[in-house]
Amino acid sequence: MACKLEIEPTGDIVDVQENQTLLDAALRQGVYLPHACNHGLCGTCKVEILEGEVDYGAASSFALMDAEREDGYCLACTATVEEDVVIEADIDVDVDARSIPVKDVWGTVIKREMLTPRILGLWLELDEELDFQAGQYINYHVPGFEEPRAFSLANEPSSGKVIELNIGIIPDGEATPWIHQNVKVGDRRKITGPFGRFFVKKSANKPMIFFAGGSGLSSPKSMILDELENGCTQDITLFHGARNEEELYYADMFRDLEKKHKNFRYIPVLSDNKDSSWKGEVGFTNDVAKKMYEGKFDGNKAYLCGPPMMSDACIKVLMQGRLFEKDIHTEKFFSKA
Ligand code: FES
Secondary structure, eight states: OOEEEEEETTTEEEEEOTTOOHHHHHHHTTOOOOOSSSSSSSOTTEEEEEESOEEOOSOOTTTSOHHHHHTTEEETTTOEESSOEEEEOOOOOOTTOOOOOOEEEEEEEEEEEESSSSEEEEEEEESSOOOOOTTOEEEEOOTTOSSOEEEEBOSOGGGTTEEEEEEEOOTTOSHHHHHHHHOOTTOEEEEEEEEOOOSOOGGGOOOEEEEEEGGGGHHHHHHHHHHHHTTOOSOEEEEEEESSGGGOOSHHHHHHHHHHOTTEEEEEEESSOOOTTOOSEESOHHHHHHHHTTTOOTTOEEEEESOHHHHHHHHHHHHHTTOOGGGEEEOOOOOOO
């Protein structure tokens, strides 16, 4: 029998099934709770139990310390219930967030293509359309691996039933090498989503600067295509960092978009260029952005997706250039490789 979960301070009430976690129940009914790893490891989903009792599940002692349990906290991504409960969550109201229930969808792999020597493009045709906001991610269920892997959606939401994932290989990872080697056209796969709060803050109505590195281009690609398709008039600049031209992908598509849309600018930046015919920028995206914006970033919104070293360097330059934290958005999810 389902129990009731009431979430304060919003007052939302959702049903929780037997053995279903509080987080899963909320997200599947379109109610947002903060989360990142979904596996009891990061502590992002910590909530206070105001009424009722929970089974704590596999919460790690790093993410939920004994003293916190004693003070009445639990992790929403591991806790289950056998009675009605009331919790208090630290929820930032985001006026740009749509309430989209998370769901499981099966699909068929219809295309695979190496986008760079290290990034595999996978296209799946889903059995039913997946509603999402450009910038969000899905969990991809990999046969033989208990935990699904999180990948950003690289397509724009108007793509119908076809979704695109860009999967960078992590050589000492487990699932990404497996996917690169084994996934083939015709395979059936389950995905779960959408997740995440990384999307364009349309209500801000400000020029946008995107920084992307590696397969971190997925979300910016989806967001930029969506913005341009929907007639965005704000200026949009994309800095895409790669080691060399071989690792730069979708460059032709972005150059075409630049020709078609006066408000879009594409700046590829190579950090390890050995080709003297390259006429673009060289170095790191943060340095190139600093030079182009003359060190002043106030009045913009920045969206960052890429390796932590790139993001940290960009955040430093943006903040030095008077862009405050509330206008700097990073993709936050943790997933094993
Ligand atoms: Fe629950 Fe990470 S500990 S989302």
